[in-house]
Amino acid sequence: METPEIIMLVSCLAVLCIGLPVLFSSLWFRALISGAYVDMHKLVRMKAKRLDSKLIVMSYIKAKKSGVKITVDQLENHAQAKGNLENVVNACIAAVNAGINLPVHTAMAIDLAGRDINLAVRERITPRVVETPVVTTISKSGIEMSVCAKITIRTNLARIIGGALEETIIARVCQGIVTCIGDSQSHTELLEKPNRISALLMGQGTKLSDDTAYDILSIDISKIEVGRNVGAELEIDRAEKDKIVAQADAEKRRTDALASEQEMRALTQEMRARVVATEALLPQAISEALERGQLGVQDYYKMENLIADSSMRKKIAGADSDMLAAPRKKTRLA
Numbered sequence: 001m002e003t004p005e006i007i008m009l010v011s012c013l014a015v016l017c018i019g020l021p022v023l024f025s026s027l028w029f030r031a032l033i034s035g036a037y038v039d040m041h042k043l044v045r046m047k048a049k050r051l052d053s054k055l056i057v058m059s060y061i062k063a064k065k066s067g068v069k070i071t072v073d074q075l076e077n078h079a080q081a082k083g084n085l086e087n088v089v090n091a092c093i094a095a096v097n098a099g100i101n102l103p104v105h106t107a108m109a110i111d112l113a114g115r116d117i118n119l120a121v122r123e124r125i126t127p128r129v130v131e132t133p134v135v136t137t138i139s140k141s142g143i144e145m146s147v148c149a150k151i152t153i154r155t156n157l158a159r160i161i162g163g164a165l166e167e168t169i170i171a172r173v174c175q176g177i178v179t180c181i182g183d184s185q186s187h188t189e190l191l192e193k194p195n196r197i198s199a200l201l202m203g204q205g206t207k208l209s210d211d212t213a214y215d216i217l218s219i220d221i222s223k224i225e226v227g228r229n230v231g232a233e234l235e236i237d238r239a240e241k242d243k244i245v246a247q248a249d250a251e252k253r254r255t256d257a258l259a260s261e262q263e264m265r266a267l268t269q270e271m272r273a274r275v276v277a278t279e280a281l282l283p284q285a286i287s288e289a290l291e292r293g294q295l296g297v298q299d300y301y302k303m304e305n306l307i308a309d310s311s312m313r314k315k316i317a318g319a320d321s322d323m324l325a326a327p328r329k330k331t332r333l334a
Contacts, residue, residue, distance in 0.1 A: 030057070036064040042072055051079050059085045066093040070104045078108050091117040098125045102157055113161050120155045120213075127154040127217055132170050135177045136227065142234070143187040144227030147177050147197065153214040163213030172208045173219060176201045187226055194221040 038057055046053040056075045063070045070092065079085055088107045095102035102121065110117045129152050136146045151173055153166060180197045184190055190197065201208065201219045209216045286303075289295035 030061070036061045038072055042076070046076060049076075049080060051076065055079070055085055059089045063089050063092060067096050068092045068104070074104055074108070078111075081112060083108060083111050087111055087116070087118050091121045094118070094121045094125065100124055100157070106157060110157070110160055115160055120157060120160055123153075123155040124157060127152050129153075130166050130170060131222070132174050132177070134223070135174050135181075137178045137181045138230050139181050139184045139187045139190070141186045142230050142232060144230050145181050145187055145190065146223070146225045146227055147181065147190075147194075147221060148223035149173060149177065149197070149201075150220050150222045152217040152220075153209075154217055156209075156213060156215050159211070160213040164211055166212075166214060168212050169208060169214060169216065173201060176204060176208070190224065191226070194224050197221055 036057075038060065043053055043057075046056060056072065056079055060070065060072050060075055063075075068089070070089075075085060075089075078088060088104070088111050091107050091111075092102060092104060094100075095107075098121075100121065107117050110120060129150050132149045132151065134146050134148045136144060138144050151169060153169060156163070177197060180200045181190065184196075198219050198221055202216075286295065286300065290297075290300065
């Protein structure tokens with residue numbers, strides 16, 4: 001190797017040996033006096049990866065001072081994965097202070113999943129209350145009831161990755177309210193003891209929170225109201241429909257009766273026409289009988305007298321009927 005090349009190599013080594021400690025001396029010294037020692041080569045590696053070495057070192061110092069079990073390599077890897085170091089470190093510190101078991105890798109996984117790890121830890125420490133919409137359904141007695149419940153939930157850090165959100169819990173609680181009201185024999189039972197709904201739902205607590213990111217601490221009925229008597233309205237509607245059907249049947253029977261009456265009248269007219277036609281043949285038959293000698297003159301006059309006598313009796317009978325009916329009218333007037 002020639003002399004200029006040797007000189008250049010020595011110069012580079014000198015710059016590295018003297019410049020790097022000068023460049024990272026403040027960070028390295030701050031970590032050293034804070035009890036969170038960081039090797040110089042790790043600082044150089046961070047610089048080579050174009051990572052924020054100051055943020056990583058300061059986060060490491062904060063975590064170590066708070067008793068969080070974490071390494072520089074973990075912080076470096078999380079920063080390289082575009083994670084939020086401050087959120088992860090702050091969440092781990094809050095978990096340690098609250099006595100919550102939150103492994104660092106779990107916190108980092110939650111952060112990389114897009115969830116707010118700080119909010120998750122806060123809701124684990126301080127449970128949150130969510131309210132269901134007003135659920136309206138009908139009991140077996142036919143009375144409409146409207147119920148609203150408040151659910152106290154707490155984040156489950158072990159299920160937060162891939163777990164359903166609070167909307168799922170609200171939907172399941174609403175479904176349970178509908179089932180409970182539908183199973184009740186009378187609405188008065190629930191008005192007297194609304195905690196029956198809470199007890200039934202809490203008995204299914206694990207099922208309600210399965211595959212969700214939360215644990216249910218309590219379900220409390222905040223509102224219960226009595227609405228319409230749907231059963232009575234349905235009975236009224238059914239009776240009205242039965243009435244319409246009965247009226248239709250009666251109208252059909254009346255129409256059939258009118259048609260039958262018209263048929264009988266037509267038949268009567270037909271029979272009368274036949275009688276008239278037969279009576280029209282009577283004079284001709286009498287004439288033919290007289291010509292043949294089958295009927296004498298005396299017989300003819302007897303027949304005429306009999307017809308006249310019958311006609312007179314009919315007229316007398318009609319007059320008697322009028323005379324008998326007239327006193328009745330007077331008696332009624334009196």
